[in-house]
Amino acid sequence: MSTTQEIAAQIREAAKRLLSEGKVDCVIGFAQGTVPMREYPYFAYTPEEAENLTWSRFCCNNLSNFLVRRPKGQADKVAIVAQGCVSRNIVGLIKENQITREQVYILGVASPGMVDRNKVQALFPLKTITEVTEDGDELIVKGLGFEERVPTKKVLRQNCYTCVMRNPVIKDEMIGEESAPTHGGNIDKVAAPWEKLAPEERWAAFQETFKDCIRCYACRDACPLCYCHVCFVDEARPQWCGKTQDEADVATFHILRAFHCAGRCTDCGACESACPVGIKMRKLTSMIEKDIRELYGYTPGMDLESQPPLSVYKPNDPQEFIK
Amino acid sequence: MFARRRFAVLKDLLEYVGIEPGRLHFSWISSAEAAKFQETVLAVTEAVKALGPAKHMIKDIRKVA
Amino acid sequence: MSEKAEFQPRIAAFLCNWCSYGAADLAGVSRLQYPPNIHVIRIPCTGRMSPKFILQAFRQGIDGVWVSG
Numbered sequence: 001m002s003t004t005q006e007i008a009a010q011i012r013e014a015a016k017r018l019l020s021e022g023k024v025d026c027v028i029g030f031a032q033g034t035v036p037m038r039e040y041p042y043f044a045y046t047p048e049e050a051e052n053l054t055w056s057r058f059c060c061n062n063l064s065n066f067l068v069r070r071p072k073g074q075a076d077k078v079a080i081v082a083q084g085c086v087s088r089n090i091v092g093l094i095k096e097n098q099i100t101r102e103q104v105y106i107l108g109v110a111s112p113g114m115v116d117r118n119k120v121q122a123l124f125p126l127k128t129i130t131e132v133t134e135d136g137d138e139l140i141v142k143g144l145g146f147e148e149r150v151p152t153k154k155v156l157r158q159n160c161y162t163c164v165m166r167n168p169v170i171k172d173e174m175i176g177e178e179s180a181p182t183h184g185g186n187i188d189k190v191a192a193p194w195e196k197l198a199p200e201e202r203w204a205a206f207q208e209t210f211k212d213c214i215r216c217y218a219c220r221d222a223c224p225l226c227y228c229h230v231c232f233v234d235e236a237r238p239q240w241c242g243k244t245q246d247e248a249d250v251a252t253f254h255i256l257r258a259f260h261c262a263g264r265c266t267d268c269g270a271c272e273s274a275c276p277v278g279i280k281m282r283k284l285t286s287m288i289e290k291d292i293r294e295l296y297g298y299t300p301g302m303d304l305e306s307q308p309p310l311s312v313y314k315p316n317d318p319q320e321f322i323k
Numbered sequence: 324m325f326a327r328r329r330f331a332v333l334k335d336l337l338e339y340v341g342i343e344p345g346r347l348h349f350s351w352i353s354s355a356e357a358a359k360f361q362e363t364v365l366a367v368t369e370a371v372k373a374l375g376p377a378k379h380m381i382k383d384i385r386k387v388a
Numbered sequence: 389m390s391e392k393a394e395f396q397p398r399i400a401a402f403l404c405n406w407c408s409y410g411a412a413d414l415a416g417v418s419r420l421q422y423p424p425n426i427h428v429i430r431i432p433c434t435g436r437m438s439p440k441f442i443l444q445a446f447r448q449g450i451d452g453v454w455v456s457g
Contacts, residue, residue, distance in 0.1 A: 200341070202338075206340040206341055242447075244382070251340070252380065256443065288332060295328075310328050313328055317324075317328055321331060330455065345452070348454040349457075350408070352408045354410025354414065357411055357417075358415075358420065360411035360412055360420075363454075367452060368397065368426070371397040372396075377450065377451045380447045381446075
């Protein structure tokens with residue numbers, strides 16, 4: 001299994017080759033952040049810029065988000081670095097006619113499992129982390145006056161433990177070798193955590209989870225599924241959702257946001273990574289995806305052929321809830 | 324038909340976040356079934372009456388203003 | 389009358405123009421009695437129904453929602 005540093009070097013090589021051959025106009029990847037554990041999405045337009053590309057366990061954004069939001073008239077053929085979830089989102093975007101398969105050149109990478117920077121910080125409360133490097137399966141965390149090794153298994157993002165597809169489902173070129181498809185976690189065991197609660201307790205649990213929401217919409221903006229030009233929260237007439245932090249407004253926003261991801265969410269975890277106050281919105285989305293799996297036996301983004309579950313129907317769909 | 328799939332998921336979601344199942348009703352009534360319509364109105368009204376007023380989604384202006 | 393008046397819920401009824409709206413019409417023509425708590429909203433088809441409508445109804449102080457196709 002190649003290390004992320006080796007894969008980063010191979011990504012740079014491939015990006016330089018594609019850009020200098022003129023095969024693509026732009027390579028979307030990650031660049032080293034100025035703050036530790038903050039790799040940021042990077043657009044390389046020239047072979048020189050491709051030098052800045054990198055790959056690590058801190059690449060938490062979902063890059064397929066940038067395939068649909070590119071300004072018109074810019075590069076129309078792009079290469080993108082895609083691990084399992086990103087490639088599944090690309091499949092989703094192709095199915096929803098947002099992009100065409102020919103438009104993208106996919107540099108497939110097996111996902112090492114991304115690290116949740118909040119978890120790393122939580123291990124060193126009130127300390128400043130100045131540098132984090134990877135060494136195989138361990139992180140070397142350096143800070144003011146300390147240096148420690150942390151096994152990455154301890155600090156992975158929650159969704160990465162239960163990933164069902166680490167390898168890209170579609171690709172034009174594979175970088176590094178494929179890995180085992182899962183991390184060994186079972187999504188059905190952890191999905192929908194409030195289902196065990198009594199119905200009366202659920203609203204309180206829901207409010208407790210989302211009480212810190214500041215309505216910055218970072219989860220929406222980080223999500224590759226949310227590409228509507230006018231989001232329902234921005235509509236003013238009628239106003240579906242108020243703009244305050246009142247629990248009714250927060251609940252409306254999060255219920256509808258989760259519902260809009262029904263049958264499309266690949267559990268990439270970009271929303272949770274983007275949240276500035278650390279809300280675990282996967283508690284909502286995981287429930288919907290579980291429901292879709294149970295009702296319609298569908299896992300989003302696994303192939304290009306199957307139809308999105310809410311765009312088709314069968315005469316014998318479950319309907320006990322209809323009187 | 325598409326709505327059936329959509330609302331199967333929505334109903335589960337609203338129950339999951341703690342909105343009482345009795346507040347949300349779905350039914351299938353043809354335009355010839357006046358009696359079924361009457362029955363359903365009675366059933367829905369009874370169910371909602373038993374639950375009392377809904378408070379969850381109502382914005383408290385005093386809290387945010 | 390010292391007793392508190394019984395709680396009267398407000399229910400938003402989203403009725404499909406072609407099915408339940410017709411049934412409601414027929415119920416009226418047939419003089420069937422039903423409670424006055426429902427507020428009928430006619431929609432062109434149940435396919436027009438959106439989850440937003442349901443949440444919006446709850447936000448506006450409706451106690452129950454009934455969607456009928």
